[in-house]
Amino acid sequence: MTAPDRHRFADADRGAVYRAIHQRRDVRHFRTDPVDDALVYRVLAAAHRAPSVGFMQPWTFTVIRSPQTRARVHGLYLRERQAAACFYDEPRRGEFLALKLEGILEAPVNICVTCDPTRGGTHVLGRNSQPETDVYSTCCAVQNLWLAARAEGLGVGWVSILKTGELREMLGIPPHVIPVAYLCLGWPEQLRTRPMLEEAGWRERLSMTGVVRLERWDGGPEAGSAAAAAVAAAEAEIAGFEAAPEPR
Amino acid sequence: MTAPDRHRFADADRGAVYRAIHQRRDVRHFRTDPVDDALVYRVLAAAHRAPSVGFMQPWTFTVIRSPQTRARVHGLYLRERQAAACFYDEPRRGEFLALKLEGILEAPVNICVTCDPTRGGTHVLGRNSQPETDVYSTCCAVQNLWLAARAEGLGVGWVSILKTGELREMLGIPPHVIPVAYLCLGWPEQLRTRPMLEEAGWRERLSMTGVVRLERWDGGPEAGSAAAAAVAAAEAEIAGFEAAPEPR
Structure with missing residues (x-):
C-alpha cells in the first residue's frame, strides 16, 4: 500500500511554491531594463499549462513591445482613471489620483490575455452548465504567469482600468474574443512586503x-x-x- | 546600482514553482484517505493570498465534508451529465459517458469557491471599467489553491458540470453571491503525466x-x-x- 501523500514535494520545494504565492505582488513601479524574449515566453509557457474546461485552452497571449501601441493604451488608461475619480469624494479622490495604478509605459512588455470562446468548437466538455468557465480558465492562466514571473524576479501588474471594447479595437481582437487581462511585465523597482493598497491605507487584508x-x-x-x-x-x-x- | 533580476528565486526554487505548475492535474480519481483540517486550511491560506482588484478579496471558501451534502451535489452532477450527453453523437457520447468527470463522493473534502461582488462596498478601485474582475480575482484564488495542493501532494478536480443556481440553493448561498468553482480535494489515486482528456484522446494540447x-x-x-x-x-x-x- 503506497502512502496517500507520496506525491508531496520535499519541504524546500513546497516552501518555494508557497513563497511564490506569498511574495507575488501587483507591481506598478517598473525599471525600464529590457526583458529577454526567452523570459517572456517562459512565463507564457507556464500560463499555457493552466487548467481549462474540456481541455479547450481558450487563451491567446498578445505580447506588445511597441512604444506606439503602449502609448495609445496609456491614453485609454488616463481617460478611464479620470472617469473613475469622479466616483470618489475628497479626500478619497486625492488618494486615488495619487496611487500609481499602471506601468504601461515603463514596463518594457505588455501582455493582453484574451479568451476565445469558440476555441473548443461548438460543444466543449464541462461548459454545458457553466459557459463562463472558458474565461475562468483564462484567469487561471494569468495566475500561473504571475507566479512564474515572481520566481523569475519579474513584476506583473494587472491593469483593469481599461475598457475591453477599446482594447479590442486597438489590438485587432475579433468581436467574439474577450480581452480578460491587460498585464504589464518588467523588472520591479521593488517588491513590497505588503500589497501597495494595504501599505497606502486604502484597504486592509x-x-x-x-x-x-x-x-x-x-x-x-x-x-x-x-x-x-x-x-x-x-x-x-x-x-x-x-x-x-x-x-x- | 542593483541588478534588475535581484528578486529572482534560486534555480532549485524556481524549478519547484515551474514543477508545481507543470505537474498540476485536474484529478477525478481519489483515494478515500482523510485529509487533515490543517492541510485544507493551508491550501486555503494560499488561495486567500491571490491578487484581487482594488484589494477587495471577494472570495469565500465553503468547506464541505458532510456525506449528505456531497450526495446531494452528486445528484445534481448526475443529472447535468445526462443532459450534457445529449449533445454528443455516438461514438463521442459513449466516450463522454465513460470519462470519470468528478470525485464528489470519493474525495473527503469538497470546496465551493464563491465570489461576493459587494465585498468591497459600492465602488471598488479598478472595477469601474471591468466589473467582472471580481470573479477573475476569485479564479486566481482557485489556481493558487490548486498549485499549493500540488505541492502538498493533494489532488484537485474542478467540477464545472453543475448549475450554479442549484448549488446556491443547496449551500445557502445568497442570490447576489456567485458560485465560481466547485472543487474536490483529496489524495489522488495517481497523478497522470498528461491531462486525462489528452490521455483519453479527447483533445490534444x-x-x-x-x-x-x-x-x-x-x-x-x-x-x-x-x-x-x-x-x-x-x-x-x-x-x-x-x-x-x-x-x-
Whole structure:
C-alpha cells in the first residue's frame, strides 16, 4: 500500500511554491531594463499549462513591445482613471489620483490575455452548465504567469482600468474574443512586503476566518472555536514561508 | 546600482514553482484517505493570498465534508451529465459517458469557491471599467489553491458540470453571491503525466506558437521565424522541470 501523500514535494520545494504565492505582488513601479524574449515566453509557457474546461485552452497571449501601441493604451488608461475619480469624494479622490495604478509605459512588455470562446468548437466538455468557465480558465492562466514571473524576479501588474471594447479595437481582437487581462511585465523597482493598497491605507487584508465557511455559506467557523483556531494557525504557518530570506 | 533580476528565486526554487505548475492535474480519481483540517486550511491560506482588484478579496471558501451534502451535489452532477450527453453523437457520447468527470463522493473534502461582488462596498478601485474582475480575482484564488495542493501532494478536480443556481440553493448561498468553482480535494489515486482528456484522446494540447501573438491579436509569430523558435524553446525548457524526479 503506497502512502496517500507520496506525491508531496520535499519541504524546500513546497516552501518555494508557497513563497511564490506569498511574495507575488501587483507591481506598478517598473525599471525600464529590457526583458529577454526567452523570459517572456517562459512565463507564457507556464500560463499555457493552466487548467481549462474540456481541455479547450481558450487563451491567446498578445505580447506588445511597441512604444506606439503602449502609448495609445496609456491614453485609454488616463481617460478611464479620470472617469473613475469622479466616483470618489475628497479626500478619497486625492488618494486615488495619487496611487500609481499602471506601468504601461515603463514596463518594457505588455501582455493582453484574451479568451476565445469558440476555441473548443461548438460543444466543449464541462461548459454545458457553466459557459463562463472558458474565461475562468483564462484567469487561471494569468495566475500561473504571475507566479512564474515572481520566481523569475519579474513584476506583473494587472491593469483593469481599461475598457475591453477599446482594447479590442486597438489590438485587432475579433468581436467574439474577450480581452480578460491587460498585464504589464518588467523588472520591479521593488517588491513590497505588503500589497501597495494595504501599505497606502486604502484597504486592509481580511482575516481568513471571515472567508472560510463550514458546510454551508452561512456556517462557522465561530470565533474561539477549534476550527477558527486551525484556520488562524494555517494562515500564520504559510506566512512563515514569506519570511524566509531571499535565497540568492 | 542593483541588478534588475535581484528578486529572482534560486534555480532549485524556481524549478519547484515551474514543477508545481507543470505537474498540476485536474484529478477525478481519489483515494478515500482523510485529509487533515490543517492541510485544507493551508491550501486555503494560499488561495486567500491571490491578487484581487482594488484589494477587495471577494472570495469565500465553503468547506464541505458532510456525506449528505456531497450526495446531494452528486445528484445534481448526475443529472447535468445526462443532459450534457445529449449533445454528443455516438461514438463521442459513449466516450463522454465513460470519462470519470468528478470525485464528489470519493474525495473527503469538497470546496465551493464563491465570489461576493459587494465585498468591497459600492465602488471598488479598478472595477469601474471591468466589473467582472471580481470573479477573475476569485479564479486566481482557485489556481493558487490548486498549485499549493500540488505541492502538498493533494489532488484537485474542478467540477464545472453543475448549475450554479442549484448549488446556491443547496449551500445557502445568497442570490447576489456567485458560485465560481466547485472543487474536490483529496489524495489522488495517481497523478497522470498528461491531462486525462489528452490521455483519453479527447483533445490534444495546443502548440504554444498558436496561442502567442506579437503586437496584435492577428500578428505572428510566423512559422519558421526566430520568434517561433524562441516560443518553442521556452515550452521545451519548462517541460524539463516536469521531467525532474520526485524529490522525496
